[in-house]
Amino acid sequence: MIEAAGQPVEGLDVADATNPIKQFEIHPVFNFDLNGIDLSFTNSSYFMVLSAVLVTGLLWMAMGRAALVPGRAQSVAEMLYEFVAGMIRSTTGNEGLRFFPLVFTLFTFILMGNMLGMFPYFPAPGFHGFTFTSHIIVTFALAMIVILTVMGFGIYKHGLKFFSFLFPAGVPWPLYVLLTPIELISFISRPITLGVRLFANMLAGHILLKVFAGFVVMLGAAGGGLAIAGILPFAMAVALTSLEFLVAFLQAYVFAVLTCIYLNDALHPGH
């Protein structure tokens, strides 16, 4: 950052411009301490709050008149609604619709977070973009929300029968020695894979983008023929940007679909 005193500003700029890790750094905006635990409001918090505000605000504005014949914004809001509802209906059936607010919140929150992360510069603290879904603690927490909901609802609804997935039906009992640990491992790995998939996709995509963008800066700084060669990584960065928009949507969608599939297990245990 600029205010890092004592260092030559120019040298810091080039290092910043080409450092692919810098974009993931978290800076506190307001310090907040609770019993010695650092709960500062950071740029990550800023983007989380902004995502929530934008999701609520945009949907609310789109539904402003709630017209019988919808305008463009209302159509988009209703399409989003029907999209998520259709996703739940097709994977869990109509009884899964009780989790509609949860899946909708997860989908829109992650989607908005991923999309806000696509801004290289943003009216935010430090004026740079940030993707809160590129931090494993966030994605893992989101995955835990899903898994705890699945487990909590499954046990509440079906009691111990919920754990029947550990003992697949129609299998001779000695095989349980082998099958039960496998089922258990696959169950435990769900929150990990769910969280890591989103985290790794966002992290890798943003590093890749920054690496190619960094090449442009470095080649431009070299000057002459190399500066012209900088067109190549620039074209690559443009192409990758469109790919990252796809990934941003796709990972939110994958997260929501997997949430539905796991919820289906809670609704209908024992496959």
Added chain:
Amino acid sequence: MTAPEQHGHTAEHAAHAAQSAFPPFDPTYFASQLFWLAITFAVLYLLLSKWVLPRIGSAIEERRDRIADDLDAAASMKSQADEAVRNYEQALAEARTKAHGLAAEAKAQVDAKITEETAEVDAKLDAQASDAEARIQEAKDKALAEVDAIAAETAIAISAQLTQLDVAEADAQKAVAKAKQGA
């Protein structure tokens, strides 16, 4: 830049100097991220589930109901129209048969009247004709009877002129009757 911000940056730099960790795995702000994630996610969940989603859902539901209602109304109107067409056709058929009946009745009445009047006129004409014939016959007979007398007188006159004979009227009449028979 505000003071707490600067303080934050220096604190962060210190943390980086100490650990120089890869930011996503740096646990310095794990608690902060979890804390703010919990707050924002919970608030977003509440706002969406209590406020925004019911509004979108009710708008969609309202439209679906309205369309279903409109379709129902259209179907009932169509059945009403069909019924009206059926009624109209039935009324038309009835009117047609009634008209046919009336026409036939009127024709029969007119025919009967025509026949009646024709018969009346015919009878009148017949009566007049027979009356006339009778009168003609009478006149003829009268004329014929007079012809005999005239013939007899003429015969008398002729014979008186030609022969100076004075023929008796009875004889002349006898001769005329004889001539008539011969003729």
